[in-house]
Amino acid sequence: MQKYNVLVADDEPEIRNAIEIYLKNENMNVFKASHGLEALDILEKEDIHLIILDVMMPGLDGIQTTFKIRESRNIPILMLSAKSEDTDKILGLTVGADDYLCKPFNPLELTARAKSQLRRYTHLGHYKASEDEIEVRGLVLNKRSKTVLVDQEEVRLTATEYKILELLIEHRGRVFSIEEIYEKVWKEPYFNGENTVAVHVRRIREKIEINPREPKYLKVVWGIGYKIEK
Amino acid sequence: MQKYNVLVADDEPEIRNAIEIYLKNENMNVFKASHGLEALDILEKEDIHLIILDVMMPGLDGIQTTFKIRESRNIPILMLSAKSEDTDKILGLTVGADDYLCKPFNPLELTARAKSQLRRYTHLGHYKASEDEIEVRGLVLNKRSKTVLVDQEEVRLTATEYKILELLIEHRGRVFSIEEIYEKVWKEPYFNGENTVAVHVRRIREKIEINPREPKYLKVVWGIGYKIEK
DNA sequence: CGGCATCGTAAGAAATTTGTAAGAAATCAG
DNA sequence: CTGATTTCTTACAAATTTCTTACGATGCCG
Structure with missing residues (x-):
């Protein structure tokens, strides 16, 4: 079975580590970043299949990072955001993200959504566009x-x-x-x-x-x- | 497995202790209070996941305590009340509670309901965003x-x-x-x-x-x- | 330059939603 | 039962949101 590389960018170490545990449990490699710039850096060096981004981060936040990534690549992005009254607003902000999830989230839901994004890869590791x-x-x-x-x-x-x-x-x-x-x-x-x-x-x-x-x-x-x- | 902290507030020591035994049996930590104010106090200091409140208590009763708690927090509350002819009346009083149970209650039912409330937490201990x-x-x-x-x-x-x-x-x-x-x-x-x-x-x-x-x-x-x- | 297609704006029309008020009905307390 | 309180129901007017149309701007192509 293909082993996928997932990049997690979040400034809260507990969340980062928790996500790492869930994903490793699903046999994925996890790369961690604490802010947007670090994420972009890792993205250049590693062959990443999925990015999990927190909206709120010091420096380059999740939204700006998404824009940066989208300038050159079409990697799937899963956005995380703090739970808010105005979910719609946040949804609107997640332009460019492929999916989003509210914190606090259910680990099962996180891994399910991550896997759903990864399912769009072929066995060769190429990103497969969703249905034509x-x-x-x-x-x-x-x-x-x-x-x-x-x-x-x-x-x-x-x-x-x-x-x-x-x-x-x-x-x-x-x-x-x-x-x-x-x-x-x-x-x-x-x-x-x-x-x-x-x-x-x-x-x-x-x-x-x-x-x-x-x-x-x-x-x-x-x-x-x-x-x-x- | 996550160990949950449950706060039990009841003025009758036998009930308090009985509940403590049932819940410890289910691997939960139990904090005890004999009236509303004490409960609010513990709530401030400890990381409580579920509150079990008796309606009838000297000083701040269960209903007033619920109001106080709801002013600032969304913790699940399970209300206990003496059995009465007029169940609906009591049900009506439990504004703000997430569930309620009549005394004398079946220990199995109590733990079942407590666990049902706790199930809404993630492994991280965060209160889970509810289902879609x-x-x-x-x-x-x-x-x-x-x-x-x-x-x-x-x-x-x-x-x-x-x-x-x-x-x-x-x-x-x-x-x-x-x-x-x-x-x-x-x-x-x-x-x-x-x-x-x-x-x-x-x-x-x-x-x-x-x-x-x-x-x-x-x-x-x-x-x-x-x-x-x- | 002229012809054509596309696009954004403005302005008024149309449709739908929302709040209010007023009286009817249901429930409660004594 | 009676009066007081609370909820229900209805109709209507105001507010909001969406629809529609027309017009001018822009850009592309020959």
């Missing part, structure tokens, strides 16, 4: 060719429209706030009052829905955001 | 996707309705006063006379109950507040 083709109720999105079919018919989406739809479809069933969508797609902070996402949603609906006023795929969840029905 | 999905008698609440299913059917709740329901379900069995609900959901002080929570409760019932007038899930506890039946 996603189908949901007659709507087929192909990530490789970046095309969308609705009932066998190809639909021409613009680049931004496609990105929004891909985001929603990849996590179908989950609700994304307008802010979250904006920050994930545009990769810049969202200022309240902007109407852009709504307009793009309208345009996407125009193209993929039979009746844009009664959307079958791209649904609104009032006061929360948008989602693709599972 | 909570199921209670056919009602399924998914915190990640912020959706609610009743008998497999998705129910569309508004943002505030969802928040109220999530609060109640997360601590199902516990009674929340209108004031508590208001302040937890709206995050602003509650002024007596406001009707808002009641109206929202009505609307939630309209959506999740078969017959809103005879609620199966979201029940009222007269003079105290609302709760979700366990």
Whole structure:
């Protein structure tokens, strides 16, 4: 069996060590860093398969580190954050992370999520992109060719429209706030009052829905955001 | 295995000692108090994981102590009370408690309930973030996707309705006063006379109950507040 | 330069949610 | 039973959020 290398970056030594124990238990190699810069350093030298990052760290924090990593690589990142009332907010901040978990977390859940990320590797150790083709109720999105079919018919989406739809479809069933969508797609902070996402949603609906006023795929969840029905 | 610290507060020494024996048998550390103030004192000094409180105690009784504890902490509380005709009444009084038990109780039941509360801790000793999905008698609440299913059917709740329901379900069995609900959901002080929570409760019932007038899930506890039946 | 496609903004319309008030109904205390 | 208290119910108006449309800006390609 493949032995995976996992990098854990957290400024709290207890958490770092606890995670190390859980992961070693699952037969993984663990590299530890106490802040973002150290993590980036290890990342250059070692063949890391998964990064577990704490949001809150002195110096380069988890979010900045994610941006840095994403500039050059597509390694899976699992973000950790302190439990907060406003989970959605944190979720919005974790742009670029592949998954996230609130502290205090359940060790079983941590290892389960870590393994789920690692499952995306082939036996050669190469990172395997998640499924190329996603189908949901007659709507087929192909990530490789970046095309969308609705009932066998190809639909021409613009680049931004496609990105929004891909985001929603990849996590179908989950609700994304307008802010979250904006920050994930545009990769810049969202200022309240902007109407852009709504307009793009309208345009996407125009193209993929039979009746844009009664959307079958791209649904609104009032006061929360948008989602693709599972 | 993690060794848990349990605080037992009861004015009757026999009961205190009996509980101590049962719990030590289950490999727990036991701290004892004979009244509420002493319990609060120990709580400050020790790293307590579970509190077992008797309702009837001289000085600060179990109910007042619960209020005091809840002002600052979210530790699980198991309430003990003398058996009475009017179980509901006592149940209503246990606002803020996570579970309760009637005296005389079965030692097996006591340890079972104590362990059930402690199970919510991780190996790190942190209080565990609760599960993503909570199921209670056919009602399924998914915190990640912020959706609610009743008998497999998705129910569309508004943002505030969802928040109220999530609060109640997360601590199902516990009674929340209108004031508590208001302040937890709206995050602003509650002024007596406001009707808002009641109206929202009505609307939630309209959506999740078969017959809103005879609620199966979201029940009222007269003079105290609302709760979700366990 | 002209034609075309894409994008963001603004502004008003439409839809949905939310709070309030007022009276009805249920429950409790004596 | 009676009056007091608490919860329930309904309707309506205000607030908020989303939808829709149109327009101008930008950039690409020939």
